[in-house]
Amino acid sequence: MKTSRYTGVAIGLHWLMALGLVSLFSLGLYMHDLPLSPDKLKLYSWHKWTGVSLFLLALVRLAWRVGHRPPTLPGDMARYEQILAHAAHHLLYLLMFAIPLSGWLMSSAKGFQTVWFGLLPLPDQLEKNKAVGDLLQTVHWSLNMLLAVVVIGHVAAALKHHFIVRDDVLKRMLPFLH
Ligand code: HEM
Numbered sequence: 001m002k003t004s005r006y007t008g009v010a011i012g013l014h015w016l017m018a019l020g021l022v023s024l025f026s027l028g029l030y031m032h033d034l035p036l037s038p039d040k041l042k043l044y045s046w047h048k049w050t051g052v053s054l055f056l057l058a059l060v061r062l063a064w065r066v067g068h069r070p071p072t073l074p075g076d077m078a079r080y081e082q083i084l085a086h087a088a089h090h091l092l093y094l095l096m097f098a099i100p101l102s103g104w105l106m107s108s109a110k111g112f113q114t115v116w117f118g119l120l121p122l123p124d125q126l127e128k129n130k131a132v133g134d135l136l137q138t139v140h141w142s143l144n145m146l147l148a149v150v151v152i153g154h155v156a157a158a159l160k161h162h163f164i165v166r167d168d169v170l171k172r173m174l175p176f177l178h
């Protein structure tokens, strides 16, 4: 069944954000396990200001989304599938904000200020407090694990649409293959 496409801007923002989140997720897991060294601290700084940049990109994406309705899902999709797809998309939007916010708050509570691109210091939102810092680290980690689970389901659904149901749900989010 043929439905209308996402706009070029929505497609560009979707894939830029997906690339950014997957890269930052991998960097987060990698850097966490490194022994303490100047290189580890440099990777932490990169992780932090790239994460702040993704938060700003999420704001741009949300603003675009509010002004542009996405194409409707194919009418032959079961009602529960449509609800699941919408719920997953809402949760993904929520995580695009909650993950960087939890990282920023964690850094404040641990006493490490975030300096965007190494140039612009962001105000610390919390007093230094080890217990709060450790709690927010657990929150940051848990939100990331939730992101991984939802993205795996999201990708599986996109592939099911393309290869099993054979509709155009994946194609309309791709910059090629129309
Ligand atoms: C959307 C963006 C982000 C993603 C996907 C992300 C992902 C991750 C992941 C997967 C980890 C490893 C967690 C662990 O092993 O405990 C991590 C750790 C960390 N993240 Fe993020 N993060 C993001 C944004 C941020 C931001 C904006 C900040 C701070 C301003 C930040 C600060 C940190 C810090 C300090 C750690 C290391 C915690 C530790 O020592 O274990 N993150 N991040």
Ligand code: HEM
Pocket: 014, 017, 018, 019, 021, 022, 065, 070, 073, 085, 089, 090, 092, 093, 151, 154, 155, 158, 159, 169, 170, 171, 172, 173
């Ligand atoms: C971190 C990775 C990803 C995130 C956070 C993410 C997030 C999202 C969100 C929020 C939407 C809803 C867009 C809207 O209606 O405004 C969406 C749509 C979509 N995504 Fe992703 N996505 C990711 C990765 C992927 C990947 C790897 C694929 C392909 C295998 C994919 C395929 C799609 C498709 C086909 C749609 C359109 C669904 C529809 O037409 O309703 N996404 N994605």
